[in-house]
Amino acid sequence: MAATETHLMLSVGLIERDVNGDTLWVWCYPSVGTELREVLLSKCCLTKDSLDLHPFVFGQFCRTWYYVTTVEVQEPSPLNKVTHFSIVVTAKDFNPEKYAALSRILCRMYVKHGSPVKMMEAYMTVLIKGICQSDENGSFLIKDYDARKAYLAGSIKDVVSQFGMETIILYTALMLKKRIVVHHPRIEAVLEFTRVLPALTWHRKDWSILHPYVHLTDVELEDLKTSPGYVAGFVDPEVSNRSDLFDVYVNLPDGVITVSQSAKEAMAMGKLHKDVGHLIVQSAEDPERTDSQVIKDVCVKTKEILANLVALAEKCEGSKLTLEALKQHHFPPATENFLFQLAAAEQLLRI
Numbered sequence: 001m002a003a004t005e006t007h008l009m010l011s012v013g014l015i016e017r018d019v020n021g022d023t024l025w026v027w028c029y030p031s032v033g034t035e036l037r038e039v040l041l042s043k044c045c046l047t048k049d050s051l052d053l054h055p056f057v058f059g060q061f062c063r064t065w066y067y068v069t070t071v072e073v074q075e076p077s078p079l080n081k082v083t084h085f086s087i088v089v090t091a092k093d094f095n096p097e098k099y100a101a102l103s104r105i106l107c108r109m110y111v112k113h114g115s116p117v118k119m120m121e122a123y124m125t126v127l128i129k130g131i132c133q134s135d136e137n138g139s140f141l142i143k144d145y146d147a148r149k150a151y152l153a154g155s156i157k158d159v160v161s162q163f164g165m166e167t168i169i170l171y172t173a174l175m176l177k178k179r180i181v182v183h184h185p186r187i188e189a190v191l192e193f194t195r196v197l198p199a200l201t202w203h204r205k206d207w208s209i210l211h212p213y214v215h216l217t218d219v220e221l222e223d224l225k226t227s228p229g230y231v232a233g234f235v236d237p238e239v240s241n242r243s244d245l246f247d248v249y250v251n252l253p254d255g256v257i258t259v260s261q262s263a264k265e266a267m268a269m270g271k272l273h274k275d276v277g278h279l280i281v282q283s284a285e286d287p288e289r290t291d292s293q294v295i296k297d298v299c300v301k302t303k304e305i306l307a308n309l310v311a312l313a314e315k316c317e318g319s320k321l322t323l324e325a326l327k328q329h330h331f332p333p334a335t336e337n338f339l340f341q342l343a344a345a346e347q348l349l350r351i
Helices: 002-006 034-043 096-113 116-129 147-151 156-175 187-194 197-201 218-224 237-241 271-285 291-314 323-327 333-345
Strands: 009-018 023-029 056-061 064-072 082-091 179-183 230-234 248-251 256-259
Touching (some): 009 034, 009 116, 023 034, 034 082, 056 096, 056 187, 064 096, 096 116, 156 197, 156 256, 156 291, 156 333, 179 187, 179 237, 197 291, 271 291, 271 333, 291 333
Parallel strands (some): 179 230, 179 248
Antiparallel strands (some): 009 082, 056 064
16 A cells, blocks of 8 residues: 555755745745646745745646645744745645645654655655654654545535535536535635535546636646636635536635526526435434435435436446437426436536
8 A cells, every 4th residue: 555655756945045035946846837836835924924834735727736835934943044834745646634744744854854854755755665753753654645535624514514405516526527626715725615516426536527726727727627627725715706617606704605607507406406406415314313414315325316327328328328219208397308418527418
């Protein structure tokens, strides 16, 4: 397990802010491309004039996950010319808890020794053995951090308690691989909310759709637009005016979900949606059920819908569904529309 998992780690880097208020990318192993480096500098809170410290943020750019841990240097430390620094780990996998734990150890080493050498030694030990141990800085075992745990770390119950029956809009958008944009001025709130949403389509176990921390820059938006469907998080309120970026817009502070004009037809709701919505709310409001049990309940219902869709497709030529074949079953218009769109999303449609 550890041997394959260590190959998911790509790089470790160091950004410092000195006593003059200058922020520099000072060290990296191995190297990181210029474009990614610029994006990582923008994600690190040390580049802004007014220091609003974010201890840990994560996101995705060009299929690379990044994890940024930022600390303030406390006396005594050999880093007497540095006020703050960020450790940046890049990897192929989504696992915030794993990389936050590793970064905390690297941070403590850097504060103590004031040199990246010890950090690199620890990083290399993890890379080779999947473990790093140190009496004073804590120990880290890669096998303690299963990907499934990362997928289940957020709270689907919190999402449902905020949005109730409207959670079905998020479920439908995810099922149909639509573009969801989430806004909140606090990055921690955005990260916490967005990471949960892919769990609503647990049958796919696809967190590559998650872009939890996006800035409105050309380079990041170009990257975002390469995904046909996504969940993207923004702290800039200007994103609400960018209807070219979303089918569904979530205003998190106000608790409002809006479906864009262009997606209204595809997202039309009917009895099927109502049934699924009730199931989600009922399961989430049950105090006896855990978050993972709620996700399982939704997944069972989803698999039932998909099994019916596959059964319909199998009666058609090449096991691919057509609109004509769907019309023969005389479903209510909203259900027919949803099944047609879902067949397209699941590649069960004959083009």
